[in-house]
Amino acid sequence: xxxxxxxxxxxxxxxxxxxxxxxxxxxxxxxxxxxxxxxxxxxxxxxxxxxxxxxxxxxxxxxxxxxxxxxxxxxxxxxxxxxxxxxxxxxxxxxxxxxxxxxxxxxxxxxxxxxxxxxxxxxxxxxxxxxxxxxxxxxxxxxxxxxxxxxxxxxxxxxxxxxxxxxxxxxxxxxxxxxxxxxxxxxxxxxxxxxxxxxxxxxxxxxxxxxxxxxxxxxxxxxxxxxxxxxxxxxxxxxxxxxxxxxxxxxxxxxxxxxxxxxxxxxxxxxxxxxxxxxxxxxxxxxxxxxxxxxxxxxxxxxxxxxxxxxxxxxxxxxxxxxxxxxxxxxxxxxxxxxxxxxxxxxxxxxxxxxxxxxxxxxxxxxxxxxxxxxxxxxxxxxxxxxxxxxxxxxxxxxxxxxxxxxxxxxxxxxxxxxxxxxxxxxxxxxxxxxxxxxxxxxxxxxxxxxxxxxxxxxxxxxxxxxxxxxxxxxxxxxxxxxxxxxxxxxxxxxxxxxxxxxxxxxxxxxxxxxxxxxxxxxxxxxxxxxxxxxxxxxxxxxxxxxxxxxxxx
Numbered sequence: 001x002x003x004x005x006x007x008x009x010x011x012x013x014x015x016x017x018x019x020x021x022x023x024x025x026x027x028x029x030x031x032x033x034x035x036x037x038x039x040x041x042x043x044x045x046x047x048x049x050x051x052x053x054x055x056x057x058x059x060x061x062x063x064x065x066x067x068x069x070x071x072x073x074x075x076x077x078x079x080x081x082x083x084x085x086x087x088x089x090x091x092x093x094x095x096x097x098x099x100x101x102x103x104x105x106x107x108x109x110x111x112x113x114x115x116x117x118x119x120x121x122x123x124x125x126x127x128x129x130x131x132x133x134x135x136x137x138x139x140x141x142x143x144x145x146x147x148x149x150x151x152x153x154x155x156x157x158x159x160x161x162x163x164x165x166x167x168x169x170x171x172x173x174x175x176x177x178x179x180x181x182x183x184x185x186x187x188x189x190x191x192x193x194x195x196x197x198x199x200x201x202x203x204x205x206x207x208x209x210x211x212x213x214x215x216x217x218x219x220x221x222x223x224x225x226x227x228x229x230x231x232x233x234x235x236x237x238x239x240x241x242x243x244x245x246x247x248x249x250x251x252x253x254x255x256x257x258x259x260x261x262x263x264x265x266x267x268x269x270x271x272x273x274x275x276x277x278x279x280x281x282x283x284x285x286x287x288x289x290x291x292x293x294x295x296x297x298x299x300x301x302x303x304x305x306x307x308x309x310x311x312x313x314x315x316x317x318x319x320x321x322x323x324x325x326x327x328x329x330x331x332x333x334x335x336x337x338x339x340x341x342x343x344x345x346x347x348x349x350x351x352x353x354x355x356x357x358x359x360x361x362x363x364x365x366x367x368x369x370x371x372x373x374x375x376x377x378x379x380x381x382x383x384x385x386x387x388x389x390x391x392x393x394x395x396x397x398x399x400x401x402x403x404x405x406x407x408x409x410x411x412x413x414x415x416x417x418x419x420x421x422x423x424x425x426x427x428x429x430x431x432x433x434x435x436x437x438x439x440x441x442x443x444x445x446x447x448x449x450x451x452x453x454x455x456x457x458x459x460x461x462x463x464x465x466x467x468x469x470x471x472x473x474x475x476x477x478x479x480x481x482x483x484x485x486x487x488x489x490x491x492x493x494x495x496x497x498x499x500x501x502x503x504x505x506x507x508x509x510x511x512x513x514x515x516x517x518x519x520x521x522x523x524x525x526x527x528x529x530x531x532x533x534x535x536x537x538x539x540x541x542x543x544x545x546x547x548x549x550x551x552x553x554x
Contacts, residue, residue, distance in 0.1 A: 020123040021053035027112035028133035029062040032071050035133045039075045045143025047081050051089040059097040060112040072097040108218030120203050127151050132194045137245035145239040145290045146197035156234035158197035160190050162244040165297040166430035170415045173434050182441035183277040184230045186286050192222035202234050219258045220265030227269045231276045240290035243297040264404045267393040304368040305345050305358040307416035312342030314409025321406040325392040330384045344372040369423040377417035379440040387448040
C-alpha cells in the first residue's frame, strides 16, 4: 500500500483519541440527506451491543459541498442514544468527521477507506465495521452483526448477505459473485457489498500490501478487500443483514465507471494470484451469521431498451477490440448477439411508439422487456467472455483499462438478457438464475485453466526463443573477429600461392607454345626480365589480398 498520507490534523485527532476497541467507519461524498440516520444507527449499535468497549465513529469524507461532515458532527449526541436504549456504557462514544487525503492524486471510496484503515490501525482496534453513507435500511443490530463474528467468533472478514431486489446489484450478480466463487471456491454472495467487518489483524495486512492501484482508490476497493482476505487465508464469513435499501442505480446509465473499476481490479488480482485459483475445483458454502430475514426489497426500474441499444452500438465501434480480447468463436457469437439486440431494440421502439432517444422513455421495465422478449444472452457465452478477458489481461494491448471499457457494452447486453428472462418471476426466482449462472462459471473453469496454461506455455516458449536468438547474435559478434583473425593468414597464404600459380601459368603458357627457337632468340636478358615478370605479380598479390581478407572476412 502507498505510504501514509495522513495530514497533521488527522494525526492530532488520532493522538486525541488514543485507543479504541471497536470503530465504525463511514466513507461519504455528498450524503447529507442520509448520513445522519446512518450515524444514529451506528451510535446506537455501539452503545447497545458493546457497552464495555471503547467505541469511536469516524466519517471519512471527500470534502462534500453539501455539508455532509457537519451533519455527522451535529447528529444527536451519544447521551440521547443512551436514554432511549436504557444502557449506560462504560466508555463515552467518540465521533470524528474529517476530509481524507487523496492517494497519489486520486480520490474515491478506496482512498476514504485507506484513511479509515490507518486510523483503525493507529487506535489498535479489535474490530472495524464499515457501512455505506446512503443506507436507509441500517438498524443498530447491523453493528453487532458485522462486528460480532470478529469479537465472538474469531473471524477476520465479515461480508454482508442482503435481500436485494432482483435487478439490484448487477455487477455482483454477473461478475464478482460468479467469478469469485469459481476462481477461489468461496460462495461469498456479496463480495462488493459495501458494508463489512474487518479484524485488526486484517486491517494491518491490508496496510502492508503493495498492489494498490488508482482503481482500488475508487470502487475497486471492495473486491480488493474480499480477494485479499481470501488469498491470504484469513477466516471469512457472511452475516445476514436483511434488505439493503439505498440509492439504487440503473445499470445502463449509472454503473459504467463502477463496472470498469471493479472489473479492472478483479482482473489484475486474478493475474496476480494464479497459484491461488488454478487448482481450485468447485466451491463451498461460507458460514453465515445472524437470523434469516424474509423481507421483500423495494422494486427497481431498468431501461432494458437502453441496455440492448448500448450493446449493439458497442459492436459498431469496438469490433476490433472484441476480436483481440476474445477467443474467435466467442467474439463471433457476441457479434451475432449484438446484431440481434439491435434488430429487436429497433422493432421494440416502433412497437412502443418511441423516438430515437430510448434513454428518456416512460415505458416500464416490464413493457420494454416484453417488447424484446426474444433476446437471450446464454450463461456459457458470458462466462467465456469473462474468462477470455482474464487471459487478455495477462498482456493487455493497448491497456487493461481499454479492454475493460470495451467489455461494458457486452455487460449491458448480459444484464438486459437477465432482466428479460426474470421479468415475470419474483426475486427468489431470479436468485435461482443467478445461482445457475454461477454454476456455469464453475463448469467452464477448465476452459479458463486450459487457455491460461496455453498462454503461459506460449510465453515461456517465446522467452526461450528470444534467449536463443540473443545468445546466437552474441556468439556471432564474439566469434566473427576471432575467426577472421585466425582464418586471414591461412587463406591469404593459400590465395597467394594459387594466384601465383595462375600467374605463372599465364606467363609460361605462351612461351612454351612459342617453342625453343623463340626462347633462344630472346636471349638471357629477356629471359631474366620474363622471370621477374612471372615471379613479381605472384609475390605482390599474396600479401595484399591476405591483408584485405584478414581485416573483414564478410
